[in-house]
Amino acid sequence: MKLLEFKGVAKNFSGLSVLEDVNLSVDQGEIVSLIGPNGAGKTTIFNLLTGVYQVSAGDIFFEGKKINGKPIQEIVDAGIARTFQNLRLFPNMRVIENVMVGDYHNQKYGFLDMMFRTRKFKEEERKATQQAVDILESIGMADKIDNYASDLPYGAQRRLEIARAIATNAKLILLDEPAAGMNGQETEELLEFVKSLQKRGFTILLIEHDMNLVMNISDRIYVLNHGRMIAEGKPAEISKNPAVIEAYLGTGGDGDDAES
Numbered sequence: 178m179k180l181l182e183f184k185g186v187a188k189n190f191s192g193l194s195v196l197e198d199v200n201l202s203v204d205q206g207e208i209v210s211l212i213g214p215n216g217a218g219k220t221t222i223f224n225l226l227t228g229v230y231q232v233s234a235g236d237i238f239f240e241g242k243k244i245n246g247k248p249i250q251e252i253v254d255a256g257i258a259r260t261f262q263n264l265r266l267f268p269n270m271r272v273i274e275n276v277m278v279g280d281y282h283n284q285k286y287g288f289l290d291m292m293f294r295t296r297k298f299k300e301e302e303r304k305a306t307q308q309a310v311d312i313l314e315s316i317g318m319a320d321k322i323d324n325y326a327s328d329l330p331y332g333a334q335r336r337l338e339i340a341r342a343i344a345t346n347a348k349l350i351l352l353d354e355p356a357a358g359m360n361g362q363e364t365e366e367l368l369e370f371v372k373s374l375q376k377r378g379f380t381i382l383l384i385e386h387d388m389n390l391v392m393n394i395s396d397r398i399y400v401l402n403h404g405r406m407i408a409e410g411k412p413a414e415i416s417k418n419p420a421v422i423e424a425y426l427g428t429g430g431d432g433d434d435a436e437s
């Protein structure tokens with residue numbers, strides 16, 4: 178089943194075309210990567226998908242329903258969550274609190290419930306805490322619950338950011354350069370972690386420059402160049418595609434991170 182679909186999407190900024198006729202789909206349960214040189218338009222795709230930008234043409238469907246033009250909160254509620262290129266954790270909050278922030282929009286108490294700490298408020302808090310504990314246990318961070326986010330090693334901080342995305346009850350998780358700044362060991366752990374999310378039923382769309390990770394993690398890959406989709410396929414097909422090699426990896430490149 179198609180979970181996500183872009184149909185003929187275009188985006189212009191002040192008349193300047195950044196994306197042209199982008200078609201892309203992600204099936205339920207897939208890990209799909211979006212790659213392309215700097216400035217190709219990858220982050221713009223995420224911004225369109227999450228309602229930060231509005232499309233200039235075309236439509237975006239999530240579970241068959243059109244989501245372009247909807248407010249950001251409605252898109253989050255529909256089941257799309259995102260992590261960012263730069264970590265956006267609350268460093269001075271504890272690990273569990275960082276996860277609970279992700280669930281905040283699902284809580285069903287009002288301001289007065291919170292002020293007077295009503296039974297409803299306490300019950301919602303208890304449920305949210307339990308869910309956060311469950312998530313942290315499921316990703317092997319149960320022993321870090323009370324640590325401050327800033328005290329975690331970098332790789333664990335990125336995992337925590339993904340945990341927060343899971344806490345929104347997302348079906349589709351958008352990862353923007355999750356391996357950026359990671360060492361080899363952390364990237365290896367990230368790969369296992371993202372695959373474990375897939376096994377748990379999450380669908381993943383990621384932007385990534387680390388070609389090694391992309392080739393090992395993806396069910397399918399889309400390649401964007403100058404705002405146009407130039408290729409789509411399985412990792413083995415993409416790595417042999419002449420247009421991709423020319424546009425992205427650079428002819429004669431060895432397939433390693435061509436961006437650095």
Ligand SMILES: Nc1ncnc2c1ncn2[C@@H]1O[C@H](COP(=O)(O)OP(=O)(O)OP(=O)(O)O)[C@@H](O)[C@H]1O
Binds near residue numbers: 217218219221
């Ligand atoms: N708000 C904006 N206003 C004007 N131009 C923009 C805006 N956002 C993005 N662009 C332009 O759109 C193009 C695509 O940018 P985008 O950030 O989507 O690329 P990218 O593929 O994610 O690049 P990178 O790999 O460097 O993150 C760039 O030329 C950028 O300058």
